[in-house]
Amino acid sequence: MTATEPTGTIASTENASTENAASTASAGTRTPAEAMAAARDHLLGLQAPEGWWKGELQTNVTMDAEDLLLREFLGIRTADDTREAARWIRSQQAPDGTWANFHDGPPDLSTTVEAYVALRLAGDEPDAPHMRRAAAFVRGEGGIPATRVFTRFWLAMFGHWSWDELPALPPEMVFLPRWFPLNVYDFACWARQTIVPLTVVAAKRPVRPLPFELEELRSGRAVRRGRRGLPGWDEAFTALDRALRVYERRPLPGLRKAALRRAGEWIIARQEPDGSWGGIQPPWVYSLLALHLLGHGLDHPVVRRGLDGLERFTIRDARGRRLEACQSPVWDTVLAMNALVDAGLPADHPALETAAGWVVGEEVQGPGDWSVRRPDLPPGGWAFEFDNDYYPDTDDTAEAVLALSRVDHPEAEPAVERGVRWMAGMVSRDGGFGAFDADNTRALCRRLPFCDFGEVIDPPSADVTAHVVEALSHRGMADSTLVKRAVVWLLKAQEDDGSWFGRWGANHVYGTGSVVPALVAAGVRPGKPAIRRAVRWLERHQREDGGWGEDLRSYRDPEWVGHGVSTPSQTAWALLALLAAGERGRTVERGVRWLTEHQRPDGTWDEEHFTGTGFPGDFYINYHLYRLVFPLSALGRYVKETGS
Numbered sequence: 001m002t003a004t005e006p007t008g009t010i011a012s013t014e015n016a017s018t019e020n021a022a023s024t025a026s027a028g029t030r031t032p033a034e035a036m037a038a039a040r041d042h043l044l045g046l047q048a049p050e051g052w053w054k055g056e057l058q059t060n061v062t063m064d065a066e067d068l069l070l071r072e073f074l075g076i077r078t079a080d081d082t083r084e085a086a087r088w089i090r091s092q093q094a095p096d097g098t099w100a101n102f103h104d105g106p107p108d109l110s111t112t113v114e115a116y117v118a119l120r121l122a123g124d125e126p127d128a129p130h131m132r133r134a135a136a137f138v139r140g141e142g143g144i145p146a147t148r149v150f151t152r153f154w155l156a157m158f159g160h161w162s163w164d165e166l167p168a169l170p171p172e173m174v175f176l177p178r179w180f181p182l183n184v185y186d187f188a189c190w191a192r193q194t195i196v197p198l199t200v201v202a203a204k205r206p207v208r209p210l211p212f213e214l215e216e217l218r219s220g221r222a223v224r225r226g227r228r229g230l231p232g233w234d235e236a237f238t239a240l241d242r243a244l245r246v247y248e249r250r251p252l253p254g255l256r257k258a259a260l261r262r263a264g265e266w267i268i269a270r271q272e273p274d275g276s277w278g279g280i281q282p283p284w285v286y287s288l289l290a291l292h293l294l295g296h297g298l299d300h301p302v303v304r305r306g307l308d309g310l311e312r313f314t315i316r317d318a319r320g321r322r323l324e325a326c327q328s329p330v331w332d333t334v335l336a337m338n339a340l341v342d343a344g345l346p347a348d349h350p351a352l353e354t355a356a357g358w359v360v361g362e363e364v365q366g367p368g369d370w371s372v373r374r375p376d377l378p379p380g381g382w383a384f385e386f387d388n389d390y391y392p393d394t395d396d397t398a399e400a401v402l403a404l405s406r407v408d409h410p411e412a413e414p415a416v417e418r419g420v421r422w423m424a425g426m427v428s429r430d431g432g433f434g435a436f437d438a439d440n441t442r443a444l445c446r447r448l449p450f451c452d453f454g455e456v457i458d459p460p461s462a463d464v465t466a467h468v469v470e471a472l473s474h475r476g477m478a479d480s481t482l483v484k485r486a487v488v489w490l491l492k493a494q495e496d497d498g499s500w501f502g503r504w505g506a507n508h509v510y511g512t513g514s515v516v517p518a519l520v521a522a523g524v525r526p527g528k529p530a531i532r533r534a535v536r537w538l539e540r541h542q543r544e545d546g547g548w549g550e551d552l553r554s555y556r557d558p559e560w561v562g563h564g565v566s567t568p569s570q571t572a573w574a575l576l577a578l579l580a581a582g583e584r585g586r587t588v589e590r591g592v593r594w595l596t597e598h599q600r601p602d603g604t605w606d607e608e609h610f611t612g613t614g615f616p617g618d619f620y621i622n623y624h625l626y627r628l629v630f631p632l633s634a635l636g637r638y639v640k641e642t643g644s
């Protein structure tokens with residue numbers, strides 16, 4: 001991508017957005033208060049009887065391709081599942097034959113390879129037009145050798161890549177003490193849960209050939225893979241990998257056996273009640289593979305529970321069969337509660353009381369991997385998913401604390417107090433907050449040769465720290481040393497252009513939309529330079545149509561920072577920041593008008609573009625409830641301030 005490409009791309013998509021706005025407006029535009037009421041009613045109608053909300057968590061087709069590959073490997077792939085998954089995968093293919101990692105995104109080589117292999121499993125012939133286009137793209141990008149390590153792991157399991165050409169990943173690493181560099185707890189929770197089972201798979205080196213070849217995906221030219229890093233570290237880790245490869249050829253039998261046994265025990269101990277591992281796809285899939293290779297049959301209770309649990313993450317509709325990489329009921333529910341309160345719903349409203357009761361019941365009350373660095377911290381807090389007792393996170397906890405503090409429920413306060421205590425105890429040494437662990441900042445983990453996809457550590461981020469600051473400030477802790485240190489952390493993290501980087505949402509619009517309300521809640525006056533710089537950044541990046549949008553390519557290409565198609569969630573994030581900063585002028589009015597003009601008759605909004613982030617630069621999410629809860633919050637706060 002060149003520096004001039006984003007402008008042309010955005011202009012073309014913005015024209016389409018403008019045409020859609022005109023079409024929507026011609027059907028009749030609501031006032032902000034009417035739009036708020038329609039959105040509120042729509043959201044109330046989506047609540048489950050138990051009290052929770054959950055929107056679809058949409059990612060990319062690697063979830064579906066790897067599910068088929070898992071089932072092929074285990075010998076449980078059915079014709080119906082294959083046919084329906086293939087239908088979904090084909091529906092996501094771009095006209096040029098490729099697959100992307102997010103809507104309207106650039107082609108991704110590894111995603112395209114995995115989708116292609118899955119379609120071959122489904123019986124699509126390589127000479128079919130859509131398959132020829134995909135294969136041509138793969139060859140042009142360097143073929144299978146240029147794919148990421150995880151893709152080549154899958155191909156090695158089916159005989160289409162050599163295990164000798166993969167980075168060494170010895171299971172003996174589970175024995176490294178917690179103070180030793182590169183022990184499993186140096187990695188973020190999502191990475192350690194993936195790496196431990198992968199060490200088992202790598203040690204077993206299984207090969208179960210597929211009934212077809214993949215010669216059409218080989219380019220015949222050498223591929224050089226560049227990796228980010230510090231000078232000298234590439235050479236050091238290459239030498240380490242070389243030494244580990246020597247060991248892999250003749251591991252110590254007793255040590256290897258003990259390591260595999262320990263890894264298996266580690267995996268089994270972390271299975272959740274619903275059969276998942278961490279409630280997310282990568283460790284779930286690799287854990288099942290690892291246990292299978294360790295001799296646990298398909299009828300073993302742990303394996304059976306894991307396979308059965310995948311069904312709850314499976315969506316079947318007219319478009320086919322697809323898997324959610326994760327589910328977000330706690331996150332969606334507390335965001336919905338906060339949005340409804342912002343929209344004027346009374347604290348004792350039955351919907352809020354029912355939701356609060358469900359959230360209280362989801363409190364994590366036992367220890368987890370976070371205890372490794374905080375062994376004396378009593379448990380508390382909330383996780384993202386229905387079942388994830390080992391990995392509560394500060395982000396969900398912050399929003400849960402805020403939501404439960406704003407509603408009436410007799411059992412809420414004790415849970416909130418425990419959540420505040422746990423959340424405060426998870427502060428990192430620098431005063432900021434990561435999501436799942438404290439002080440999970442050892443950047444050496446990123447340099448390992450197999451870490452070429454996604455973030456593998458969990459350092460403090462501006463958006464998470466901001467949510468914690470806002471929640472604690474709402475609890476009357478704005479003057480505490482803890483919050484003051486976090487505020488200083490946020491002020492130091494402000495970008496030179498006045499924005500904040502968004503770790504878990506796209507991107508600087510999300511970061512800025514999170515931080516400004518938090519700073520104001522903590523007592524930073526709207527007239528302070530940091531707030532004024534943020535406001536100016538948002539004003540400069542408002543689209544011509546009045547909305548805001550930031551393409552996910554901004555994580556890799558600074559030309560995209562603050563630029564993209566206007567979306568409901570990102571427009572709402574910008575408005576939340578501007579309203580917190582005391583802005584009431586033309587910029588805000590245009591943003592509110594964009595929301596009212598783009599609202600659907602049923603009270604929600606359309607949002608095809610992904611605005612959630614899993615791994616910056618690599619993995620993205622379309623939270624289907626974001627398009628509703630954040631605009632409702634923004635409209636609610638606007639109506640409250642202006643009365644219109």
